[in-house]
Amino acid sequence: MFGNSKIFRLALLALSVLLAGNLSAQTVKGTVKDSGGEPVIGATVQEQGTKNVAVTDLDGNFTIKLTGDNPLQISYIGMKTTTVSTKGKTTVAVTLEDEATALDDLVVIGYGSVRKRDLTGAVTSVNAEQIGNTPVANVSEALTGKMAGVNITTTEGSPDADVKIRVRGGGSLSQDNSPLYIVDGFPVESISDISPSEIESIDVLKDASSTAIYGARGANGVIIVTTKSGHEGKPQVNFNASHGWKKVTKLIDVMDPYNYAYYQYELGTAGTSSTTSDYGNYDDLEIWKSVEGNDWQDQMFGRTGQQNMYNVNVSGGSKDLKYNIGYSHTDEESIMVGSGYSKNNVNAKLNAKLT
Template sequence: MNEKGLKRKATIGLLLLFLFSLGLTAQERTIRGVVKDSYGDPIIGANVMVKGTNIGAATDMNGNYTLTVPPSATTLQVSYIGMKDTEVSITGNVINITMEEDVSSLDEVVVIGYGTMRKRDLTGSVSSVSAETLAAVPVASAVEAITGKMAGVQVLTTEGSPDAEMWIRVRGGGSITQSNDPLFIVDGFPVSTISDIPPTDIESIDVLKDASSTAIYGSRGANGVVIVTTKSGQAGKLRLSYNAYFGVKKIAKTLDVLSPYDYATWQYELAALKGSNAIENYNSFFGNYQDLDLYRNVPYNDWQDLTFGRPGSSMNHSLSLNGGSERMTYAFNFSHLSDKAIMEDSDYKRNSMSLKLNNKATDRITLDFSVRYTDTKINGGGANDATSTLDTDKRLKYSVIYTPIPLKNLDASAGSADDDLGNLYN
């Protein structure tokens, strides 16, 4: 009797467990549908996800999808490049979804040679950088700020001096004998460079790259056109803005140089290859070969570190005033940049002021006034001397070939080149 009762209970338990499993399985359901765009065309590869879970599927060639969703699922999320993300409620087993185009980026206004135009209506090749992008990069000039942000636009540094000119190449160089510099236009006027314009004073930079966009400028625009639009005043109350940043820099990599002992040994080996006369000359400078151990652990000059080893710094201040009425607006900007290079006695300071007035005389006549003043002071140079008629890399070269043996009376009391009254060498 007991055995029969146990068997009956086990059978009933297994049956209840089986029915419970069937109930759980029955609660899950399959949802299918089609994802289309606003024109009724199927979207291939759209991601359909159950909100709050990792359950999802991609649409096939006909825009169809199939999902097995849990009973707690209430919403589907659909995403696709170029379309707005869409959420739909789960109301049945068949859910068809229509997605809308994301046209917000197409309504952006860009500056071209003969005015402004929305990107959706533009047929030429134009790249743009906004004021927000420029302000987010703490650099000395607007040219540095656009580095790597425009397709087909390459920015190069001519040499390492603090005020080194930045080269801009639009779709590479087109000539091997003539200039490949693009045409610079600032507020409608051609200029020779834009390196002296503070990034905080720029509203946008547009680069015209193809023939249709640059045709209005003729042959001057053959290498591309860089159009800079500076900030204008806005009607309303006076707005005061202050922006500052501070940065430090140091040399990234140095070359290995010889110690005094290695240098004296190398000089002896060189003299031995040249003959007995060279050996006698060597002894007059370095002494006998048997005394080379005297050069071990002696203080020496690492000219590379003395020339390029100091930490550099960069400090920038920018103050702007903006305001006006419906008829007249004004914008004033003052910027101060102080850049201390890593090379001794090398620094760069720039003070820049700009004033822009816009007066709407009538509904058809607008009077614009703009003035800019820049004062630049440059000390020293870079690792290369591009204007030299001899060695174009003499500063860096000499820093590693000078003898490391200490100079006479060189000690800590000699001071450093950063001191107003001191000098590294007496």
């Protein structure tokens, strides 16, 4: 009886060891695809907590022998890492989603986006917050003083004057030195008609290595503008308004009629024996004290200019459809009498996944 009991216990022990061995040698097969249903080649499949790793083949398939009930961790560059439970499973199907990149962590360089710490070319960036803190009607004015090596000048004093941008100075005496403007991937002639409130980021490519993708057109630098896009979620409405004043800080001091006539009298009689000048006899200078003068500077530039800016933005969307619609209005009454500026901007951006 004792011998039979001992044999029974030994049999149970052997069976448990056999089952444990089968459990530890569990084999799991699976397929890894992206959100579009295409196989992901070279994705890393790792048993969590161990160094047991497999890689997907050309069809996105993999086979891995597990050492326990640990879940699988599937990862791939540019996609979100996914964890899958393997308990009681021999096959799994995994779909990896694209990982959204934030513009404030990346720099747009024409042929993609890279992190600033990995970038070797000369690139300067300005984000939406820096642009929005400057209440100006023109995007170019918002960049003034914010980028090293980028010179921004106004062609004239009118409020709607064109703004010239030069990246690291001019390279030609006879040809145009303007940089190449790229807005959301499309080349444009100017960025003056874009509302500052609709800009997400501005990246300036300043050297040959970063502008090589554009060839000769990028010889004077490339300014890449990325406008705001809608994001998945509930509709969001943003409204901003600002009011500002403009006034001349310093005018040139001028003479009144009496002092001006006296000055001209001295100029006209210097070095001569004549007792008269272009302004009459010396005894008649007192007449100019009663003449009322005009300060033309004050009459032309003495007005206090006012600037009103309003913008409203509606954005939102779903997984397959994202939208961003914006409207901005700028109304400026400048310092010079008869000078003013009014502009309306409407911007609509739609990202749709049709199929």
